[in-house]
Amino acid sequence: MTKQTMLSKNSVIAHDPGIAYQAAxxxxxxxxxxxxxxxxxxxxxPKSRNLESRIRAWLEHGGSLYLENQCGKILSAVCWAEHNGGWRVDRIATLPSERGQAFGRWLMTKVEALAIRHNIPELSLRLDRKDLLPYYERMGYRVIGKEDHCNLLQKRVGGTWQIQSDTPS
Structure with a gap:
């Protein structure tokens, strides 16, 4: 019998290696x-304002990735848009019932990989919650200043150093 942990109504992770699980x-x-x-x-x-217009702007002028369960329910998402030669990332949104499963970290890793593929030199984000600062610092973001009473965080992820030169070194 396989040991399983119920994480939520729609997600189950098997503890035994090699056993399939319902994945996002x-x-x-x-x-x-x-x-x-x-x-x-x-x-x-829930305290966010102007969500529809903000999300529309992110989708029209940047991008968004999300994780969904097998029923098509969105569990977690992240949005970004071009900003000062890099991408400005909106804070990760994860359903309260799905938190603690590293969905946000996974999404941020995917955004970083996309940025590298598109030769984007850096990602930045505004952080209004001090309790989340260690979370982003563990992912390599550093505080570079303040903006509208929020910490402004930044991480270098790509840039011109990735472009291969035709000239031998």
Whole structure:
């Protein structure tokens, strides 16, 4: 018999190696996902304002990745847009019932990989919650200043050092 831990109604992780588990699927969001993303952000960050217009702007001028379960329910998402030659990342939104499963870290890793593929030199984000600072610092972000009473964090992820030269060194 396989030992299992119930994480939520729709997600189960098996403890035995090699045993399949219900996994979250990574998806790239588009404007058709706007309402579903708004539902997630309302549940994950209930005090947020102007969500529809903010998410629409992120989707039109940047991008978004989300994780969904096998039923198509969005569990976690992150959005970003171009900003000062890099990408400005919006804070991760994860359903309260799904927190603690490293979905946010996984999404940030995927955004960083996309940035590298698109030769984006750095990611930045505004952080209004001091309790989340260690979380982002563990991922390599550092505080570079303040902006509108928020910490401004930044991480170098790519840039011109990645472009291979045609000239031998």
């Amino acid at each position: 699927r990574l998806r790239s969001a588009n404007l058709q996902d706007l309402n579903r993303l708004e539902v997630l952000y309302n549940k994950a960050r």
